[in-house]
Amino acid sequence: MFSPAVLGQVLINGISLSAIYILVSLGFTLLFGIMRVVNFAHGAMAMLGGYALYYIYGEANLPYLIAMPLAAASVAALALVLERLVYRWFYQKMFQSMIGLLGLDMALVYSAVIIWGPHERSIPSPIDTVYRLGPLFLSGSKLVVIGLAAVTLAAFYLFTHFTKYGLAMRAAAQDVETAEVQGINTDRIYMLAFFIAIFMAAMAGGFFAQNYILSPFMGERQLMMAFIAVILGGMGSIPGVALGGLILGMAESILGTYFGSTTSVFVTFGAVIVLLIVRPWGLLGIPENR
Amino acid sequence: MKLTKGLLAAGVIATAALGPQMSSAQENEELKLGVIAALSGGGTAWGQGLLRGVELAVDEVNGAGGLTIGGTTYDLTITPFDDQYNAAQAKTAAERLVHEEGIRYLFGPVGSPGALGSIPVTQPEGVIQFVDGYATKILDNEYKDDLFVFRTGLSSSEFSKPVVDWIHEQMPDVKKIGVIAPNDAVGQQAISALIERYESQGFEVWSDFYERGSKEFTPVLLRMVTQGVDLFDLNSNAPGEAALLIKQAREVGFSGQILQAGGAGVREIVDAIGSAADGFLKYDVIDLNDPALSDFVKAYEAKYSGPINGLASQYYSAASILFEAMKRADTLDTIAVRDELENMEGWETPFYGPLNWTGEDFYGVNHQIVIPFYIMKVVDGEGVVEAKIVPDLD
Secondary structure: OOOOHHHHHHHHHHHHHHHHHHHHHHHHHHHHHOOOOOOOOHHHHHHHHHHHHHHHHHHHHOOOOHHHHHHOOOOOOHHHHHHHHHHHHOOOOHHHHHHHHHHHHHOOOOOOOHHHHOOOOOOOOOOOEEEEOOOEEEEHHHHHHHHHHHHHHHHHHHHHOHHHHHHHHHOOOOOOOHHHHOOOOOHHHHHHHHHHHHHHHHHHHHHHHOEEEEOOOOHHHHHHHHHHHHHHHHHOOOOHHHHHHHHHHHHHHHHHHHHHHHHHHHHHHHHHHHHHHOOOOOOOOOOHHH | HHHHHHHHHHHHHHHHHHHHHHHHHHHOOOEEEEEOOOOOOOOHHHHHHHHHHHHHHHHHHHHHHHHEEEEEEEEEEEEEEEOOHHHHHHHHHHHHHHHOOOOOOOEEEOOHHHHHHHHHHHHHHHOEEEEEEHHHHHOOOOOHOOOOOOEOOOOHHHHHHHHHHHHHHHHHOOEEEEEEEOOOOOHHHHHHHHHHOOOOOOEEEEEEEEEOOOOOOHHHHHHHHOOOOOOOOOOOHHHHHHHHHHHHHHHOOOOOOOEEEOOHHHHHHHHHHHHHOOOOEEEOOOOOOOOOHHHHHHHHHHOOOOOOHHHHHHHHHHHHHHHHHHHHOOOOHHHHHHHHHHHOOEEEEEEEEOOEEEOOOOOOOEEEEEEOOOEEEEOOOOOEEEEEEEEOOO
16 A cells, blocks of 8 residues: 555645646636636536537547647637626625525536536547556656646746746736836736636646546635645745645545545545634735735 | 607517417416425435426426316426525425425425425424435334435435445455545544444445535545545535535556445536546446336427436436326325325336335334446546346335
8 A cells, every 4th residue: 555656646646736736726827817807617617618629629630739728718818708797896805705606506517517418528539548667657748737737837937037028917916006107008917817717727627627527616715725725835826826726636546545535535635724823815926914 | 768668569469469369378277296405405306307307397297187086187386495505404494495385296305404304394293205315213203103305216225235336346456445525513423334234244344524505625535545445435425515525546657446325416427527537436326228217308399408317317217107196096195195196116127127115124114125236437527337137125
């Protein structure tokens, strides 16, 4: 049970889980950090990313490396319509956004049930081989997820740290009013942040659907895990969310394997409760009254 | 304004034109049937199967002019309620259907939680109810001396023994069984009977649980792989979970046989994981290639899209049995209809051969249907009948 082979398997699994959690929660925290919107429709956006990949890659058979970003970009582009019609009314209104966007989430999920039916589908993996490395079994599809998620996260880091718009976005995330005073066009930044946030959620949804299952309800758990990762790392904190997602994914894999799922859930959620008591602003968040 | 007047005028003309037809359709009285099923959430595929099966049976009756009982011809209508695969919601739905809608004939809920939640509402009122959940208490309960509940399919108490016997005969190399189930009352109850069956045949059993709603099973599967399991039994896991358990078991290097003794839905599993399902053995209640089902399959595909869930055929059959019992009783009185149902042994059901009720010895009431079941093997993405088994329960 504690052999190096099992440990290796546990680590690979933990990294793959963390990659998906980080991608979903990064977009979630970006929307909160900049627009003060709690996007409870984030899981539904991930679900739409899954269906977009199903059609673009699974049905139209476009090459995977084109299909994956194209699917995510299609959902993000369509979501810009929702940004105009719905999201814009909730910017800087945290509590109203929770209820309003929960409603949007349900509307999207049940629209998906009407359009695609409730049954679960699969998206073929670009590499469905299981590789054997000594005693280790490496799932090709998980390796693809880890690789592409790493590239996406690196691109996001480079964008936010070394481009004009990325720096403006980070400035708006820290303090919208000061950013506006400095001449940043917040309307444009809102749209850009929204597009990037939904792009990452849709990409995570594609990974999830490809690795697990595609169904109208697949976003529910992702939304919950994203919310926990964001709370754990600190609402609005981008490095915090990466840390939160990594901790959640690794904890689920390590505790689940060595101590069983009940212990895993108990310890993980217990730790979140304790953290929120002693450090309500999360691991890398900033206290509200500072 | 002009548009409004125009629409009104069109409405009046349309009403006048349709008037005579509407009054002829209204000659038949309405007989309401209730359906409680999971129509949202993770159990939707099952709930939709139930509803669609009943709808097809109702369409058939209405298409033939209605159901004549006691000299009155009725058009059947369905009042559906969503219980979200939840006992409390099922109880609320049953209360509304029975006390507000006056429903006396009810199909569902799907599964055990809803059935157990609704029975305390339906049985004191003498409502005839068809359910499919596996829980023993669905039939063996405080109402069993005057029970109006009938189980439309086999439960694990009926099929687990023949399945385990079949494994014992067909797979002599299998010594150790792995069983993984959701960590709740339904999951724990579902596997206890199964484990007992395996152990009674001399198999060693390793079991563990996961949190319901989880999609990541690698940790629990890694635990299983380290135990040296020969055959992994997915028991009554829902199709979505069962599919992921298969896929992820292969990804962590499990090379033994995978089988599911319970649940319904080979098609759903293949749709969910594609070629990863190849070689998988599955208990099922429907063989779509069975000629007896061809008319049903045609009617289903003409009306709906998506895979045909086994519960659709099961509830279509249950509805057909009920309609025959109503005709025989020639009254809507549920005691008389219940008595007819009990006495219909030998009546040729749409797909399952002569009607056969059992359960007196095990549940204390003969309201458990006996139907054949299949062990299907997934070959190139299709379910192929590996064995057809009629359980010997008399």
